[in-house]
Amino acid sequence: MANWKELSGEKNWESLLKPLNTNLRDYIKLYGKRVQVIYDSVNSEDKTRPAYAKEDLFSEAAIETGTFENLYTVTDYIFANSDVAPWFDWMVKDQYAWFGYVAVATDEGKRVMGRRDILICWRGTVSPAEWFKNAQFDQVSASEIFEKSQDPQVHKGFLSIYTSPSTEPSSSNLSARDQVMNAVKNLVNKPEYREEEISITVAGHSLGAALATLNATDIVTNQYNKRTGSKEACVVTAFVFASPKLDIVTDLPPSFISYKKVGMKLRIKSHKSALLNFIDGLQLHDIIPESHSLKEYLQGVTARQSQ
Template sequence: MDKMMNANMPQLRSSSSMSPPLTSLTNKVGKRWKEYQGMNNWNGLLDPLDENLRAEILRYGQFVEAAYKSFEFDPSSPDYATCKFPKRTHLERCGLHNTGYKVTKHLRATSGIKLPTWVDKAPSWVATQSSYIGYVAVCHNKEEIKRLGRRDIVVAFRGTTTCLEWLENLRATLNNVVQPTATGITAAEPCSVEENGAMVESGFLSLYTSKLSDNPSFMSLQDMVRKEIGRILKTYEGENLSLTFTGHSLGAALATLTAYDIRNSFLRPPHVTVISFGGPRIGNRSFRRRLEEQGTKVLRIVNSDDVITKIPGFVFDEVEKKEGDVEGKGEMDAQARGRGTVAVVLGDRGGASAL
């Protein structure tokens, strides 16, 4: 797990030796917090990589690591694919002390794949349909809120671990993303598929929207996130808030999809940012356009050697202009940069550049 995460952040870590633990962060984001959350599409912060932005990227990366560390990987355990730690001590038991955040909700994702009957004879871990995928955490410490300039809400997702999640990753056909139906004053206005045209890979959409067929009361990941975010926004109504979605690999795809959905599900959501690590390309041009039109800011951290971020079939259309330099980096043109989806590519020689 650590190797997978570190593969996407080697140059970030090396620019100032090893990354500082969360307990030692002293960089003050303060009044510039919207700038670091992508309000200006990170213009002027990427080359060279701003130290405050670097610290923020690493901080969110550590939240993703906590989603991995809290997952029960042992297939022989009766608790396989669940969260090992209670919400109250979740971050501390993952080695993240004094973060100023508290976990408020553990999240589960369910595969919509229909299994053949012979699977009943296979080990239970082979057919695990629903598993712990991440968590929601809220900044509650007054000093950390002051340092950050707002109360931050983090939704963190791990990458692929279970058999059915791997199978979902292979479902590369595109499905329409149906807009939320208005259900009250907090819901966005509905939008038809024909007007929208946004499509994402069916496997990611399945993990986000599926429920257990034998337990209709079991909520989908989508339902869980909407309900928890709605509760938190109501609790802290009137405060300066931000929503930050982060994840690695599969988790990066879910972070982007969740941010898109949450931004559409509430009439007046706070600033929404995605900081993803090693994420695949997940949707079509219409999906990207909708992300940018709704004001969601996406910062993708990718390694130039990471095949997953380029696999055909993961068709998130980045506007890319190849420069042919020795580090294999690309550079996004000015028009695309202005729309709010930015990728930071870590080249073989270190440093960072925007796609």
């Protein structure tokens, strides 16, 4: 893709959203499907773990074959800790679970995509402990990972999932943030890629959209998008689906808390098929989860091009 920088937001997607550019549509769906892989690959017996080894994720998961097949290889799995307040332990237990992965473009991927892309994908909420963290929408300082002079305030629950160290005896005790940053640092500085143009793309859905936003900002703020000893920074882009405040399910925190919306918005009608099903007898309480699903969003992206 010769115009990959434009598709990655170099010009804030100017003239590409209305109508939705065909190449950008495929680009968005590419990253959305890479997030969907996480949902499709959760272990049926232990939902906190992936069903497949890293090297088998894309070959075993339900990814459509075609132009964008075999473009990435997974290098690292991401696990995160949802620590619940002690007084809720009787009802909701702490949980350390698989949240996503880091991947890098293969040689074929580099040829098709126009650069060596490092991809980070985050899933949305699947457990009671994670719903508990979603509800912790009071603001806390994130100065430990962002600019201290500005003292940025972020969602308490999201930041906790991103930065809490593991309490699992069998784990490395690293937070999700540390796992991701170690993987990115290794890939950015990999000797084989030293002479190549690289990019970093972060994608997520729902809770994962919030984590992707924190992650992408963290990468840029702390210059993980620069090779060691270099002043040149690579492009970092976040593609987020059903992001908090922009979705029927994630329309929280409430308006009286001063959160700000960020980024460029592509509005789609993700509820369309659910509403059609409602005519055939689907109940109202079924519409909201269906409208929120990532698969529904990807269908909406396809339909959006013709609007």
